[in-house]
Amino acid sequence: MTWLWYIIGVAILVVPFAAMVLLPIQRSKPVLTVYFVLFVIFMYGPMVAMAVLSLQGTSGSMTLPAKDLFSFHWYSELNSSMSVMVAVREGIGKSLWLSLIVAVITAALSLTLGMAFRRQFRGSGALFYAILLSLMTPGLLLSLGLSFLLYYAGIQKGEGALGYVPIIGVQAVWALPFGFLVMMSIFNRYDARAEEAARDLGASNVTTFREVTLPLIWTGVFGAGLFGFTLALNEFERTFLVSGTINTLPLQLYIITTASVLRPYVYSLGVVTILLSFLLIALFLVVSGVTGRKTTRAVEEDGSGVDTPSMTPAAAGGD
Amino acid sequence: MSNEDAKHTALEEAKRAVEEAEALTGGSAVAVHATTGPRRSPLVTLAWVAPGTIWLLLFLIAPLVMIVLVSLWQKTPVGFDPFVFTTEGYTKLFQTPVYLDTLKDTIIRALLVTALCILIGYPIAYFLARGVSSIRYQIALFVFVLAPFWVAYVVRIVAWLPVLGRQGVINYFLVEVIGVRAEPIDALLYSNFAIILALVQLYVLFMVTPIFFQLATLDNAAIEAARDLGATPAKVFREVVLPLSLPGVLIGCIFVFVLVMGEFATVRLIGGGTIQSVGTLVYDYYKLPDLPTAAAGATILVAVMTIGVAVLLRFSKIREVV
Numbered sequence: 001m002t003w004l005w006y007i008i009g010v011a012i013l014v015v016p017f018a019a020m021v022l023l024p025i026q027r028s029k030p031v032l033t034v035y036f037v038l039f040v041i042f043m044y045g046p047m048v049a050m051a052v053l054s055l056q057g058t059s060g061s062m063t064l065p066a067k068d069l070f071s072f073h074w075y076s077e078l079n080s081s082m083s084v085m086v087a088v089r090e091g092i093g094k095s096l097w098l099s100l101i102v103a104v105i106t107a108a109l110s111l112t113l114g115m116a117f118r119r120q121f122r123g124s125g126a127l128f129y130a131i132l133l134s135l136m137t138p139g140l141l142l143s144l145g146l147s148f149l150l151y152y153a154g155i156q157k158g159e160g161a162l163g164y165v166p167i168i169g170v171q172a173v174w175a176l177p178f179g180f181l182v183m184m185s186i187f188n189r190y191d192a193r194a195e196e197a198a199r200d201l202g203a204s205n206v207t208t209f210r211e212v213t214l215p216l217i218w219t220g221v222f223g224a225g226l227f228g229f230t231l232a233l234n235e236f237e238r239t240f241l242v243s244g245t246i247n248t249l250p251l252q253l254y255i256i257t258t259a260s261v262l263r264p265y266v267y268s269l270g271v272v273t274i275l276l277s278f279l280l281i282a283l284f285l286v287v288s289g290v291t292g293r294k295t296t297r298a299v300e301e302d303g304s305g306v307d308t309p310s311m312t313p314a315a316a317g318g319d
Numbered sequence: 320m321s322n323e324d325a326k327h328t329a330l331e332e333a334k335r336a337v338e339e340a341e342a343l344t345g346g347s348a349v350a351v352h353a354t355t356g357p358r359r360s361p362l363v364t365l366a367w368v369a370p371g372t373i374w375l376l377l378f379l380i381a382p383l384v385m386i387v388l389v390s391l392w393q394k395t396p397v398g399f400d401p402f403v404f405t406t407e408g409y410t411k412l413f414q415t416p417v418y419l420d421t422l423k424d425t426i427i428r429a430l431l432v433t434a435l436c437i438l439i440g441y442p443i444a445y446f447l448a449r450g451v452s453s454i455r456y457q458i459a460l461f462v463f464v465l466a467p468f469w470v471a472y473v474v475r476i477v478a479w480l481p482v483l484g485r486q487g488v489i490n491y492f493l494v495e496v497i498g499v500r501a502e503p504i505d506a507l508l509y510s511n512f513a514i515i516l517a518l519v520q521l522y523v524l525f526m527v528t529p530i531f532f533q534l535a536t537l538d539n540a541a542i543e544a545a546r547d548l549g550a551t552p553a554k555v556f557r558e559v560v561l562p563l564s565l566p567g568v569l570i571g572c573i574f575v576f577v578l579v580m581g582e583f584a585t586v587r588l589i590g591g592g593t594i595q596s597v598g599t600l601v602y603d604y605y606k607l608p609d610l611p612t613a614a615a616g617a618t619i620l621v622a623v624m625t626i627g628v629a630v631l632l633r634f635s636k637i638r639e640v641v
Contacts, residue, residue, distance in 0.1 A: 013435075016442040024552040025449050032446040036460075039443050042520060043467050046478035049488050053481050063486035065495075109371045116367035119359065127372060134379050136574065138581020140598050141617055144605065145382025148389045148614065151398050169378035176371070205363065234471035237584055241605065250473045257477055257588060267481070270474040277469045285462065 012038065047274060054267035062262050074268040084256065088269060091252035098248060099232040101168055106175040106228025107221045113176075114183025114220075115213075135177040139237025142170055147241040158244025167246065170238040175231040179224030182288075186220035223287050230280045234273070249273065386621070390614035399610050408615030418600060418616065425597045426623060428511070429579040432518045436575045437568060439519065440526035444567075445560075447527075448534035461531065468524050476588045479517045483508040483589070509591035517589050518579055525578065526571035533567030534560070569635045576631070577624045 016035035019028040053060065054075070057068030078085055113131070117124060146166050147157070155162050194216070198208045214221075236250040243251060253273075256266055393403035412418045443464070451457040467475065482488045490503035507513055537560065545555045583598030590599075597620050604613035 013438050017438060020442045020445050021556045022553050024546075024555075027552075029446075029450045032442055032450050035442055036446050039439070040464065043464065045488075046475070046482045046520070047467070047470070049481045050478040063481060063484050064488060064491040105374075109374055112367050112369075113371040116364065116371070119364070121364050121368065123368075127368065127375075130375050130379065131371075134375065136577050137379065137383065138578055138583075138598070138620075140581055140583040140601065141386065141621065142379065142382055144601065144613065144617055145384075145386040146378065147605075148385040148399075148610065149382055151610070152385065152401065166378075169374070172374065173378045176374070180371075205359075230469055234469070234474075236471065236473050240583075250471050253471070253473045253477065254584065254588075257473070257480075262480075266477060270471075270477055273471050273474050277471065278466060281462075281466060281469050 047270075050267045051271050051274075053264055054271045056264055060264045062264060062266075074264045075272075077263075077265045078268060078272070085265070087247065088249070088252050088256075091247050091249045094246060095233055095249040098164065098167060098171070099229045101164075102171045102175060102232035103225040103229035105168065105172045106179045106232075107225035109172065109176055110179030110183045110224035111217075111221050113180050114187055114217075117184065118187055131177050131180055134173045139174075139235075140240070142173070142238050143241035146170055150242065156244070157242060158246055163244060163246060166242040167239050167248070170242060171232040171235050172228065174235060174238055175228040178227040178231065182224045182227065183217070183220055186217050190216065219287055223284055226280060226284045226287065230277055230284075233280075234277060383621070386614050386617045388614075389611055390618045392611055392614075394609055394611045397608060405611075408609075408611040408613075409619075411612050412615055412619070417595070418597075421595045421600055422597055422619065422623070424595070425580060425582075425620075428515065428518070428596070429576050429627075432515055432522065432579045433572050433575045435515070435519045436523045436526040436571065440523045440571065441530055441564075441568070443523075444527045444530035444534055444564075448531050448537070457535075464527065465524060472521065473584060473588075475521060476517060476585050479513070479520075479589060480508070483513050483516075508589065509593060511590075511594060513589050514586055514594060517585050518582065521585060522575045522578055525574035526568075529567035529570040529574075530564055531567070533564040537563055565635065569631060572631055573628050576627050580620060580624050580627070 012035075016028075016031055019031040022028075023031075052066055052069070053062070053064075055070045055072070056066050056074065057071040058073050059067045060074065061067065078088065113127075117128075146169065150157060150166055155166075157163060157166070194212050195208055198212045203211065234250060235248075236254060239248055239251060240254075247255065250273075253266070253269060256262070256269075388401070389399050390408050391404055391406065392399040392401050393405050394400075394407065447457060447461055447464070451460060480487070484490070485503050485508065487507065489507060490500075493500045494503050541559055541563075542555055545559050550558065581598055582596055583602060586594060586596040586599050587602075590596075597616060601613045601616040601620070604610075604616060
């Protein structure tokens with residue numbers, strides 16, 4: 001029977017690809033639609049399974065079948081006085097604070113880099129690739145290298161004067177490319193004429209930036225900060241070797257998961273972090289929608305506020 | 320507005336839209352040198368450039384340089400001695416068959432995951448870019464597909480446990496619901512199969528996103544023109560769609576390959592300690608502590624990644640010429 005499963009598995013992978021290559025889009029669309037649904041199940045299925053199992057009653061276990069659904073028992077367990085839970089709550093508290101700091105730093109660095117890249121400068125290409133490199137460096141390597149650096153410089157990891165600096169450092173490096181790209185997109189559709197007008201009227205550089213530029217781009221800065229917050233909150237591998245005794249939420253989760261006995265509160269904790277992340281994305285979408293409306297009123301056609309990766313009617317005018 | 324102006328605006332517009340969406344997703348990026356800003360003195364430029372540059376030097380470049388340096392320094396009981404130069408770490412690794420085997424396994428795994436990500440991710444990106452006609456739905460579906468990227472990576476790994484376990488969802492369905500198997504499959508969790516499955520799920524979005532952006536900017540007129548000239552759908556795909564989407568595929572491949580090569584947590588949590596990657600080995604040496612050997616392992620990893628990326632870029636150059 002095993003061979004049958006292999007054939008089914010290969011068919012699921014190959015048939016949509018073949019349909020895409022061999023058929024015009026109108027004909028391959030039904031196949032691709034089904035495939036897309038399967039893909040969504042693949043992406044969300046494990047999380048849904050986790051969510052269902054997190055809603056079990058007291059007798060619930062880590063595996064199926066789910067027992068006495070639906071109860072919030074394992075969620076209230078998160079609030080209990082068990083030492084694991086105390087540590088988790090401490091982790092959440094630390095994570096939120098750290099993420100807030102990383103958010104502010106990411107926003108500030110994205111803003112300055114965004115301003116810098118409005119004009120070409122010597123080394124702009126190299127700097128651009130350095131920003132991309134932070135997206136591409138595996139977290140473990142970054143963590144490892146920084147922990148060497150700390151050892152070399154004689155800086156103590158963990159709670160202490162400088163203990164939080166490396167964590168903030170790597171988390172902001174991870175969030176920076178995202179925030180930077182947000183700023184790039186803001187500046188790419190930014191109308192510099194208002195700035196010129198202010199300068200023509202005799203405003204200084206500082207005044208122009210404060211009174212004209214910043215009010216126009218603050219939603220982008222806020223968006224960059226939100227990215228920083230979400231990414232820092234969920235960051236694990238980069239933080240792993242530089243945190244010392246400071247256990248952020250993802251680190252706590254890792255510790256719990258690698259411990260011997262797992263209880264369904266692991267799932268409820270996972271669900272809580274998922275919901276928090278989704279809430280933050282929703283917030284970002286709302287904010288970027290606001291920016292979209294404000295700065296692209298002239299080219300905005302459908303008023304959705306979300307920009308689309310397609311040619312706008314301006315393209316038609318070019319013929 | 321003259322024709323030239325209009326074309327220019329249209330181009331800018333398309334570029335901007337792509338960037339924005341990319342920013343939202345952390346997907347690929349195209350180097351853009353915006354010239355929207357006013358002229359400014361070098362000092363002002365320096366002021367804008369400095370904070371980010373210093374941060375990147377301190378927390379990105381210096382750590383990477385440090386890995387290479389430490390790999391050449393002498394081991395001490397708790398750390399390393401920067402005044403004694405040695406290649407002991409490398410010799411130790413090359414004399415450990417486990418390391419070489421693991422390196423081989425890790426490379427094969429990374430290549431396999433990258434291939435699977437193309438196979439799975441391309442049709443998804445194609446469907447989103449060309450199969451969804453309403454732009455509103457397109458964006459909505461794209462955000463929906465992308466949302467898991469923002470979920471904590473550890474949580475996404477943990478979520479596989481109830482699916483793959485001996486009494487997990489898959490086995491439950493096979494044994495209890497469909498009844499095709501009398502006994503649950505043990506090999507689901509803590510196996511190479513499980514690791515690859517989880518890795519594909521974790522990293523496929525790095526493939527879908529850049530391909531999607533390439534395909535979304537694809538001009539429908541080009542496809543229609545090819546069709547009007549009598550090209551078969553297969554030929555249209557091979558001659559028009561595929562070449563135009565290759566940069567996206569390439570960027571996706573680089574992301575997936577490099578990130579999977581450096582994988583640590585997925586292998587540890589889903590492999591259950593029995594399966595190793597270079598990442599877990601490096602971590603084991605780090606814990607010993609044998610920092611120079613860990614650094615040597617990491618340096619070799621970086622070298623392999625760089626070679627991989629260079630090969631990919633080379634391959635793309637060849638494609639451009641042909």
